[in-house]
Amino acid sequence: MPFIEAVNLHKTYRLGRVDVPVLRGVDLSIEKGECLAVLGASGSGKSTLLHLLGGLDRPDREPTARILHEGRALDGLSARGLDDFRAGHVGFIFQFYHLFPELTVLDNVVIAAMVRAGASYASVRAQARARAAALLDTAGLGHRLRHRPSELSGGERQRVAIARALINRPEVLLADEPTGNLDRATGRRILEFLEGVRARERTTVVMVTHDPSIAERADRVVTLEDGRLARPA
Amino acid sequence: MYQALLTRRYLSSKVMPLLASLAVMLCTAMVLITWSVMGGFLERLLSAGRNVMGDVAVSWGTIGFAHADDLIARLEKHPDVAAAAPMIETFGLISLPGGRTEPVIIKGIEGSSFDRVTGFAEALWWKPVAKPLASDQEGVDIRLRDENRRVLGRMHADGLAMMASPDPVSGRDWPDPRPGVVLGIELSRYNIRDGDSGTYTPGAPIVKTADGRSDVQRSLILPVNGEVVLNMMPLDSSGRPLGGLDAVTRAFPVVNEFRTGLYEIDKGTAYVELSSLQRALRMDAARRIVPRPQGERAAPAFRIETDPSTGEERIVRTEQEMIDDPARVTHVLVRAKRAPAEGGDPRALALVVRQVYAQFADDHAGKVPAAPGTVLAGGHARIAESGNAVAIRTWEDQNRTFISAVKKEIGLVLFVFTFISITAVFLVLAIFWSMVSEKTREVGILRAIGASRRGVAFVWLAYGGVIGLVGSALGLAAATVIIRNINPIHDWMGKTLGLYAWDPQVYYFSEIPSRVVPLHAAIVFVGGVASCVLGALIPAMRAARMDPVRALRWE
Numbered sequence: 001m002p003f004i005e006a007v008n009l010h011k012t013y014r015l016g017r018v019d020v021p022v023l024r025g026v027d028l029s030i031e032k033g034e035c036l037a038v039l040g041a042s043g044s045g046k047s048t049l050l051h052l053l054g055g056l057d058r059p060d061r062e063p064t065a066r067i068l069h070e071g072r073a074l075d076g077l078s079a080r081g082l083d084d085f086r087a088g089h090v091g092f093i094f095q096f097y098h099l100f101p102e103l104t105v106l107d108n109v110v111i112a113a114m115v116r117a118g119a120s121y122a123s124v125r126a127q128a129r130a131r132a133a134a135l136l137d138t139a140g141l142g143h144r145l146r147h148r149p150s151e152l153s154g155g156e157r158q159r160v161a162i163a164r165a166l167i168n169r170p171e172v173l174l175a176d177e178p179t180g181n182l183d184r185a186t187g188r189r190i191l192e193f194l195e196g197v198r199a200r201e202r203t204t205v206v207m208v209t210h211d212p213s214i215a216e217r218a219d220r221v222v223t224l225e226d227g228r229l230a231r232p233a
Numbered sequence: 234m235y236q237a238l239l240t241r242r243y244l245s246s247k248v249m250p251l252l253a254s255l256a257v258m259l260c261t262a263m264v265l266i267t268w269s270v271m272g273g274f275l276e277r278l279l280s281a282g283r284n285v286m287g288d289v290a291v292s293w294g295t296i297g298f299a300h301a302d303d304l305i306a307r308l309e310k311h312p313d314v315a316a317a318a319p320m321i322e323t324f325g326l327i328s329l330p331g332g333r334t335e336p337v338i339i340k341g342i343e344g345s346s347f348d349r350v351t352g353f354a355e356a357l358w359w360k361p362v363a364k365p366l367a368s369d370q371e372g373v374d375i376r377l378r379d380e381n382r383r384v385l386g387r388m389h390a391d392g393l394a395m396m397a398s399p400d401p402v403s404g405r406d407w408p409d410p411r412p413g414v415v416l417g418i419e420l421s422r423y424n425i426r427d428g429d430s431g432t433y434t435p436g437a438p439i440v441k442t443a444d445g446r447s448d449v450q451r452s453l454i455l456p457v458n459g460e461v462v463l464n465m466m467p468l469d470s471s472g473r474p475l476g477g478l479d480a481v482t483r484a485f486p487v488v489n490e491f492r493t494g495l496y497e498i499d500k501g502t503a504y505v506e507l508s509s510l511q512r513a514l515r516m517d518a519a520r521r522i523v524p525r526p527q528g529e530r531a532a533p534a535f536r537i538e539t540d541p542s543t544g545e546e547r548i549v550r551t552e553q554e555m556i557d558d559p560a561r562v563t564h565v566l567v568r569a570k571r572a573p574a575e576g577g578d579p580r581a582l583a584l585v586v587r588q589v590y591a592q593f594a595d596d597h598a599g600k601v602p603a604a605p606g607t608v609l610a611g612g613h614a615r616i617a618e619s620g621n622a623v624a625i626r627t628w629e630d631q632n633r634t635f636i637s638a639v640k641k642e643i644g645l646v647l648f649v650f651t652f653i654s655i656t657a658v659f660l661v662l663a664i665f666w667s668m669v670s671e672k673t674r675e676v677g678i679l680r681a682i683g684a685s686r687r688g689v690a691f692v693w694l695a696y697g698g699v700i701g702l703v704g705s706a707l708g709l710a711a712a713t714v715i716i717r718n719i720n721p722i723h724d725w726m727g728k729t730l731g732l733y734a735w736d737p738q739v740y741y742f743s744e745i746p747s748r749v750v751p752l753h754a755a756i757v758f759v760g761g762v763a764s765c766v767l768g769a770l771i772p773a774m775r776a777a778r779m780d781p782v783r784a785l786r787w788e
Binding site: 048051054056057079080083084085086087088092094098099100102103107111112114115116117118119121122164 | 234235238239242243674675677678679680681682683684685686688780781782785
C-alpha cells in the first residue's frame, strides 16, 4: 500500500464568472520515505496539488476523487479533522517562507507546536522549545533565536520555515518551490539541509519546482502539464 | 496558547491597537466621569436632606401645631427613630450690618435636639478643625491655627446653644445671655471664599455707626456678635396676622455660621433659638380668651362697676373664659436609626411617623391637625397628601420634581454618552478589519500549520478583549484620578481658560460632588471590554472564514 495515494484529483477555481480548471484528473502514488519532485511550468497546478495532498484544500466533489494517507481517506475527515491532520502529519514549506514578522525566530518555530498541542501546550512547552532550539541549531541559527525574521537573510528565513515544518515530527514535508526565492548557492544549501533533515527524520518529501536541476535531486520526478501528470518519457 | 502569543506580540508592535486602546480609554473614562459626577450629585442631593431636615418632617404650614413635645416623646420611643426635634420655619427679611437687607428663611431650633436630628454641630462652620479640607492643601484655613482654638471652640459651643456668650475677642458682655442667630455661610457675604482651598477668610465690612459715620467693623470672624435684625410676620393659631400688618423686628447677635454644602440653604437660611422665635412670632405658650362663635358679640374687655362699700365707680376687667394656648411649632423633624446609605428607607420611616402621629392626633383630637391617610402606589403604601392633614414628607418628597428630573437626566445623559461610546465598537471594528486584511497571509499560515477556524477567530477576539482590558483599565484609572481631583481641575480651568462649568447657584452645591461607585466602575469596565470584543467579532469571523489557500497567495 502506498504511503500517499491520490486518485482522480480534479480542482477548479472560479475567477469571477469563469471556472478555471487547474487539475484535470491527477493520479499519484508516493512511497514512505520517498522524495518526490513535481516538476511543471508556472500555472500547471503544482501548488494546488500540494495543497490537496496536505489537506489545506479539498478536491472538486465531482468527479469523485480520493486522497489516502496510509490508507486513511482525507475526504472523510471533518474540517476539524483536517486541521488536526495538518497540524500533526504534514509540514508545509513555502517559497516565500511565510514567517510571522512579529515573532522571534524561536517563536516562529514553536507556534506550530502550540497549534498542535492546543490547551495542553503547557505540559509540552519545555520539550517543544528545546526541540525548536535544537532544530534551529541544526539549521545554523542557534545564535539567532531572539531575532525577528526581518533581521535574517532569505536562506536563514527558509531554514526557520523548515524548522517550523519539522517541529511536530510530520510524516510528510510538502515543499512549494523552497528555493524559488533564493539565489542558486543559497538554494543549493537549503536543498542539502532539507536532504539532511529527510535522512535524519526519515520524512517523506514532496517538492514542487519548476527547475529541472532541483527536481533531479529527488528520488523520482513527475511532471505536471496542463493539470495532468505527463507520462514518463 | 498561540492566540496569547500573537496577541501579546501584535499589541506591542502595532500603533493602531494602541490608538484603539486610547479610544476605549477615553470612552470609558467619559462614561464613568459622567456617571460619577451626576450620580454623586444625586447622592449628595438625597443625603443633603439629612443635614437639613433629618429623614422625615412633619409640618403644618406657617401656623404650626401644639403639643410637639408629646409627639417628639412618642416618636423617640419608636425603635426605628433615632431622634426628633421641633422647628419653626417662617419667612422674613434680614437686615445686615452695612444696610443690606435680604429675604431669608428663618428657622427656630433647639441646638442640641436639632443636632441630634441633622448633625448641626458638624455643619457649624466656625469651629476648631484637626485636619485641613481635601482642597486646602496649603493649610490656610484659619480654623486650623492653634491661636484661634479657644475662640473657635467658644463659637462652636455658642452656635450649638444658639446663645451669645461674651464676645470672644473684645470680652464685651451682654446684660444677659442672649439668644443668637446662626447664619448660612453664603448669606452675610462678609467671608471671602477662597476658590482654591474652599475655606473662608473673614472680611472687614464697612458699617454705619450710631452717629452716622462709616466705620470698618473689626472682629476676628465676622460678624461675630455683630447684630443682625430679623423682620418677621407673626400669625395666630388660625393663620391671621397678629398686630395687623406690622412686622415684628428683633435683633440677634451672630454667634456662628453654618455650611451644609447646599448653596440655596447656605445662601438663604438663618437659624434662631426656638423659644425666642416662638416669642417673636407669638407661638409660645399663653393664656388667651376663648373665641366666641361667629355672629355672637364678644363681651367688652372692661366694664364700669360700682363699689358697694364706697359707692365709687371703678373700671374692672370683664371675666372672660380663658384657655391655655400651648406653644406651637411648624415642624417636627425625625431622624431614622439607619441612614439611607446603610439601607434605611426614609419612606418606610414616613409611614412609621404617620402611624405615631395618627395615635397622637387621636389623643389630642380637635387640638392638633389630623393625620394624613395612605394610598397604595406601585404596590407600596404611601402617605396621601391632603390639605386637611399635616404633611409628612421625606426630603425626596419635598423635592420630588427636582430629584426626579435629576434621575431622569442621569439616565438620559448616560444613554447618550453610552451611545457615543459605541463609536469605540466601530473604531475597533475598522481597525481590526484593516488589520485582518493586512494579516491575511498570516491567517493562511496559521491554517496551514493546523489552526482551526475557531482558533483563528479567537486570535482576533482575544486581541480585541486585551485592547478592551487595557483601554478600560486605563480609562478607569484616568477617570478615578480626574474624579478625585475634579474640583481643583475645575478651578484650574476657570482660572486658566475662563471655563466655569459648575455654577453653585444652578447646581445647589458649592463643590462638584463626585464619587466612584465600585459597581458603576465594574459595569463601565465590563462594558468597555465587551464593546471591544464586539467590535472584533466581525473581523474575527472574516478571518475565520478565509480560504487558507487564497490567504497564502494574498499580496
